[in-house]
Amino acid sequence: MNTVRSGGCFCGSVKYAVSGEPVLSAYCHCTLCQRLNASPFMQTIHFESSAFSWDDKPTCASSLESFEVTTKPWKQRWRCKNCGTNVASHNSKTNRWSIWGATLDRDDDGKILDWDALKPTSHMFYGTRMLDVQDDLPKWDGYENKSKRLD
Template sequence: MENRFGPEYASLDDAAFIPKYRAACFCGTVRYEVSADPVDAKICHCLACQKLHGAPMQWAAIFHKRHVRLTAGFNHLHFFNSEQGRYERILPCKVSCRRCGAPIADEGRRMWLAFPTLFNFEHRTEVPDSFKPTCHIFYGMRVVDLWDDLPKWSGHKDHSTRL
C-alpha cells in the first residue's frame, strides 16, 4: 500500500513493523501506530505551545519517523507552520485533526513529536517509563510552577540556562 505520509515513515505493508503503541485523535478519525519507544520526552512551556494547545504546557514524546505510520485519517489532517503563519505542510509544522481539532503531533524535519495523551496505553493511568518527561524546556515562560525533580531549562535542553 502506498504511504501517503512520506517515504521517511514506515509503510502500511511493512511486515517487519510491529505496532507497539497506538494513538488516535479525540474523534478517532486520525490514527497512527509506533513500533518503538520514544527516544526522549519533554514538557515545553513556550508561549507557542501554550497558545496552540490551549494549555499551560505541551508534553511531547519524540520518535524517529521510521517508527511511525499513519493508519487512518490522512485526508483529515490539518497542517500549520507557526513560524511562517502558513496553513501548509512546511516542516516543522503542527499536525491536527481537521474534524475534532485535536493536536496530533509536531512534525519536525527529522522527528515526529507525539502527544502522549493520544495514546491508548494498556492501563490508561500507567504511562510507560519511556514516555515520561525527562526535562522541562522554555520553563522561563511558564504559567504554572512545577515541583518535580526534572531539569528545568530556560530555553532548549542543553542550549540554555538551567533554572
C-alpha cells in the same frame, strides 16, 4: 525488540503509531505550545522520522489537516479536521516527529500505556512558564542538556 505504541485524536478518526524508544520526552512550556494547545504546558515526545507512521485507513487520511505557524515554517503540524485535536508535528530541520503525550492510547483506568518508557525526563522552555511546577524533574531554558538549567 521494537516496541510499537499508538495514539490518535479525541474522536478516533486520526491514528498514528510510533516504534522504538523516544529521542526526547519532556513537558514543554514554550509560548507556542501554550497557545496552540490552550494549556500552560504539554508533554511532547520526539521520535526519529522512521519511527512514525499514520494509520493507512482512508478515514485517517481524509480526517488529517496540516498547518504551519509562520514563526516556525520548518514544522508541519497535524490535527484532526473532525474534533480539532493537535496530534503530531514533523520538524524538517531535525527530521523528527513529535507526538503529544495526551494523545497516546490508554488503559481502562485512563492511564497512558507503557508510561514508564514514555514519561517526561524534564521541563523545557521553563523560562516562559505560566506556572511553577513542583516536581523533581530538571527545568531547562530550552532543550534538555542543550541549554541553561534553571533549577
